[in-house]
Amino acid sequence: MSNELKKPGRIIRAPENFIDASLSQAISKDGLNETRRDFLRKSFVAASAVVAGGAALTKSAMAATFEGDPLILNHTEYDQTLGLPVAANPYGVPSKYETNLVRRESPGLTQVGGASVAFSPLQGLFGIITPSGLHFERHHQGWQDMDPTKHRLMVMGMVKNPKVYTIDDIMRLPSVSRMHFIECGANTATEWGNVAVPTVQYTHGMISCSEFTGVPLSVLLDDCGFDKKNGKFVLAEGADGSGMTRTISMENALDDVIVAYGMNGEMLRPENGYPLRLVVPGVQGVSSVKWLRRIEVGDKPFDAKDEVSHYVDLLPGGMTRQFTSVQESKSVITTPSGGQVLIGKGFYNITGLAWTGRGKIKRVDVSTDGGRTWRTARLETPVLSKALTRFNIDWVWDGSPAILQSRAIDDTGYVQPKINQLRAVRGTKSIYHNNAIQSWRVADFGEVTNVQVN
Amino acid sequence: MYKLTKVFIIISLSALGLASTAHAFTGIGRTATEKEISAWDIDVRADFKGIPKGSGSVAQGNLIWDTKCASCHGTFGESMEVFGPIVGGTTKEDMKAGHVLALADGSEPKRSTLMKVSSLSTIWDYINRAMPWNAPKTLTTDEVYAVVAYILNMGDILPSNFVLTEKNIAEVQKTMPNRNGMTKDHGMWKTKGKGDTNNIACMKDCIKKVEFTSVLPDYACDAHGVIAEQNRHFGAVRGEDKLLACDTHPNIEELNTAYNTPYKSDGNGTKLAVSFAMTKPASVAPVITETSGLEMLKQNKCTACHGMAKKIIGPGFADVSAKYKNDPGAEAHLIGVVTNGGSGVWDGTMPPHGHLKAAHIKSMVQSILAISK
Numbered sequence: 001m002s003n004e005l006k007k008p009g010r011i012i013r014a015p016e017n018f019i020d021a022s023l024s025q026a027i028s029k030d031g032l033n034e035t036r037r038d039f040l041r042k043s044f045v046a047a048s049a050v051v052a053g054g055a056a057l058t059k060s061a062m063a064a065t066f067e068g069d070p071l072i073l074n075h076t077e078y079d080q081t082l083g084l085p086v087a088a089n090p091y092g093v094p095s096k097y098e099t100n101l102v103r104r105e106s107p108g109l110t111q112v113g114g115a116s117v118a119f120s121p122l123q124g125l126f127g128i129i130t131p132s133g134l135h136f137e138r139h140h141q142g143w144q145d146m147d148p149t150k151h152r153l154m155v156m157g158m159v160k161n162p163k164v165y166t167i168d169d170i171m172r173l174p175s176v177s178r179m180h181f182i183e184c185g186a187n188t189a190t191e192w193g194n195v196a197v198p199t200v201q202y203t204h205g206m207i208s209c210s211e212f213t214g215v216p217l218s219v220l221l222d223d224c225g226f227d228k229k230n231g232k233f234v235l236a237e238g239a240d241g242s243g244m245t246r247t248i249s250m251e252n253a254l255d256d257v258i259v260a261y262g263m264n265g266e267m268l269r270p271e272n273g274y275p276l277r278l279v280v281p282g283v284q285g286v287s288s289v290k291w292l293r294r295i296e297v298g299d300k301p302f303d304a305k306d307e308v309s310h311y312v313d314l315l316p317g318g319m320t321r322q323f324t325s326v327q328e329s330k331s332v333i334t335t336p337s338g339g340q341v342l343i344g345k346g347f348y349n350i351t352g353l354a355w356t357g358r359g360k361i362k363r364v365d366v367s368t369d370g371g372r373t374w375r376t377a378r379l380e381t382p383v384l385s386k387a388l389t390r391f392n393i394d395w396v397w398d399g400s401p402a403i404l405q406s407r408a409i410d411d412t413g414y415v416q417p418k419i420n421q422l423r424a425v426r427g428t429k430s431i432y433h434n435n436a437i438q439s440w441r442v443a444d445f446g447e448v449t450n451v452q453v454n
Numbered sequence: 455m456y457k458l459t460k461v462f463i464i465i466s467l468s469a470l471g472l473a474s475t476a477h478a479f480t481g482i483g484r485t486a487t488e489k490e491i492s493a494w495d496i497d498v499r500a501d502f503k504g505i506p507k508g509s510g511s512v513a514q515g516n517l518i519w520d521t522k523c524a525s526c527h528g529t530f531g532e533s534m535e536v537f538g539p540i541v542g543g544t545t546k547e548d549m550k551a552g553h554v555l556a557l558a559d560g561s562e563p564k565r566s567t568l569m570k571v572s573s574l575s576t577i578w579d580y581i582n583r584a585m586p587w588n589a590p591k592t593l594t595t596d597e598v599y600a601v602v603a604y605i606l607n608m609g610d611i612l613p614s615n616f617v618l619t620e621k622n623i624a625e626v627q628k629t630m631p632n633r634n635g636m637t638k639d640h641g642m643w644k645t646k647g648k649g650d651t652n653n654i655a656c657m658k659d660c661i662k663k664v665e666f667t668s669v670l671p672d673y674a675c676d677a678h679g680v681i682a683e684q685n686r687h688f689g690a691v692r693g694e695d696k697l698l699a700c701d702t703h704p705n706i707e708e709l710n711t712a713y714n715t716p717y718k719s720d721g722n723g724t725k726l727a728v729s730f731a732m733t734k735p736a737s738v739a740p741v742i743t744e745t746s747g748l749e750m751l752k753q754n755k756c757t758a759c760h761g762m763a764k765k766i767i768g769p770g771f772a773d774v775s776a777k778y779k780n781d782p783g784a785e786a787h788l789i790g791v792v793t794n795g796g797s798g799v800w801d802g803t804m805p806p807h808g809h810l811k812a813a814h815i816k817s818m819v820q821s822i823l824a825i826s827k
Contacts, residue, residue, distance in 0.1 A: 088753035243583035318558025339681035370664035400717035417651035
């Protein structure tokens with residue numbers, strides 16, 4: 001590969017046609033050096049003056065010097081050479097140009113990488129499925145790559161026949177494949193009191209959505225003859241150092257909980273619980289216990305560390321809500337979003353994600369004026385229960401300051417709240433379950449920043 | 455509701471004439487042994503169901519704490535260096551009431567474990583299953599009792615001469631400072647529960663004016679690296695090299711004015727200090743890692759005929775590299791051989807590979823020669 005490809009030309013945002021064609025070509029070909037950049041600044045000032053004076057550069061003036069894009073007029077290194085053979089990369093990898101969108105930590109959030117979070121880069125993802133390598137990470141005592149042949153699942157407690165299953169056993173059973181989101185209960189936690197992080201990766205990146213394949217937990221519970229009368233809760237436990245434990249109500253367990261080994265067509269990734277995890281749809285991610293090794297049926301909640309000390313919501317007045325499990329209706333605009341900049345006036349497709357732990361998304365409304373007026377966005381199919389739903393809406397940016405917001409409504413009729421409405425009930429210290437409407441301020445020079453408004 | 459459960463019940467009923475469903479999956483799984491169950495069934499519930507017999511003194515706990523716990527949690531369990539504090543923020547009055555006042559008045563912004571937990575079983579269970587941090591499940595039962603006793607002693611909940619056992623732990627629970635501090639009275643436990651906010655889906659004239667309440671604080675401006683490097687360098691938008699809003703510090707009043715004043719394209723309608731010309735480049739090219747020469751040898755199937763070390767059909771790359779070590783003309787020579795083919799040096803004939811990109815051939819040859827450098 002030639003060296004010049006290591007430095008693709010920088011692309012500038014600017015009022016249209018404010019630079020002349022020869023400069024444009026020079027920038028396309030050789031990038032933006034200091035001389036050209038300085039020239040651009042001067043050109044912009046001149047162009048702004050012309051625009052302000054009510055005139056504009058005419059297209060005919062441009063046409064006189066512009067013969068065409070050299071990328072079109074000339075052959076390229078790609079169209080005149082032979083490409084690589086099949087299976088050059090036996091397990092395919094993203095293009096080398098796609099290195100910017102990766103999982104990232106939020107500096108200072110935690111002191112220990114083994115009990116931390118890596119956020120999913122929502123700002124550049126499409127559709128509703130999160131690429132498996134970009135699924136957000138949350139570990140409580142580090143992650144392990146466990147040998148599947150040595151993994152066991154035990155179902156015990158209030159059952160007639162406590163059983164041990166190997167992964168062979170689990171994979172022989174009837175399977176289901178369903179798309180569900182997993183959202184950490186602490187997603188958007190930094191924003192309870194005030195704006196604290198710059199981009200959607202850090203405000204909302206603790207959510208991902210995958211197609212999970214596995215055995216319904218209800219099948220295993222039935223197979224062991226669980227106590228249908230007195231068995232009210234199950235405990236799920238992980239095989240990692242933290243021995244992660246969470247109580248799941250029998251109602252949920254019998255509804256749609258999956259003992260999953262598959263994720264987006266392949267086995268789970270190690271960071272996501274390979275070879276076996278629980279998926280508790282609609283419930284905060286901590287309940288979807290990774291590296292699942294034990295299910296215990298009981299008649300009371302188990303009051304594990306992450307349902308007494310953490311993943312509980314402190315209210316004004318000092319009481320703490322326990323077992324706040326459901327991830328309520330929420331949405332966020334992912335493009336344009338915080339830290340991004342629009343590349344000029346004109347048409348944009350505002351796009352984002354909506355979800356609810358209570359069922360399906362019914363509607364998403366979008367405001368571009370800070371909540372004065374709202375328009376209903378298009379929901380892309382499929383719209384699935386307890387899965388991410390992608391929404392899109394047209395927007396022509398006229399260069400004026402704007403505030404972008406989205407508001408999800410689920411099929412129970414619940415409307416995603418404003419941050420001040422949430423604070424009125426829960427204060428600012430409850431850490432978890434911040435599902436407030438997100439506001440992105442668009443400055444008149446196109447920069448998008450994270451703000452909060454009433 | 456997952457229907458398969460019902461289906462299996464029906465199938466079992468009709469096929470076997472039994473109410474049991476335990477026979478549907480013949481040959482799958484096996485009954486757990488008692489020893490297996492007791493090896494894994496370590497959870498301890500709030501009513502202390504599951505807690506094993508044992509005992510540990512505050513003094514023993516102190517020794518274990520100093521050697522195995524203090525490096526992360528601090529000598530007095532107060533440290534916030536690595537994890538949240540374990541001890542602090544509770545009072546004798548809290549122990550009487552079962553409510554921690556500091557949670558209500560916010561006087562301890564960093565909530566300690568003893569401030570938060572309602573159930574002592576939780577502390578016992580968690581230390582037993584997950585501590586020490588880098589060697590979980592290595593404490594004996596008695597050591598767990600001792601460490602729990604010492605934590606409670608540091609929190610002024612137990613006296614220094616106390617010995618905690620499975621028999622007295624339920625009594626100690628009755629003094630836990632936040633034992634009455636939890637509520638399950640909310641709509642977020644059940645899927646069909648009701649939310650606690652009541653926003654309405656207004657569409658027009660929903661607010662009179664936009665009121666900014668918070669913008670990105672200074673400390674957060676540069677904390678997350680270069681945003682441009684966290685977005686594509688092409689597409690509908692770019693990431694910012696540097697957040698200009700952070701440079702210009704528009705304050706809430708300025709924003710409120712600007713965003714509630716009709717905008718005029720000449721800029722006179724906005725008094726935004728942040729408004730200035732769009733003169734800076736908006737995207738940073740990603741750092742591109744070119745495929746290494748060694749990787750290209752695999753991608754281009756060179757390794758079908760050449761082992762990395764040993765001969766397959768053609769010579770091994772290590773042998774080629776050794777042969778041309780210190781030969782200044784080796785690179786040009788080998789590029790020629792790969793491109794145009796060659797014979798006479800090793801057994802057999804190297805076919806020409808002129809279809810490969812010249813830059814790739816060069817990179818592969820360099821990586822072969824580098825083996826012996």
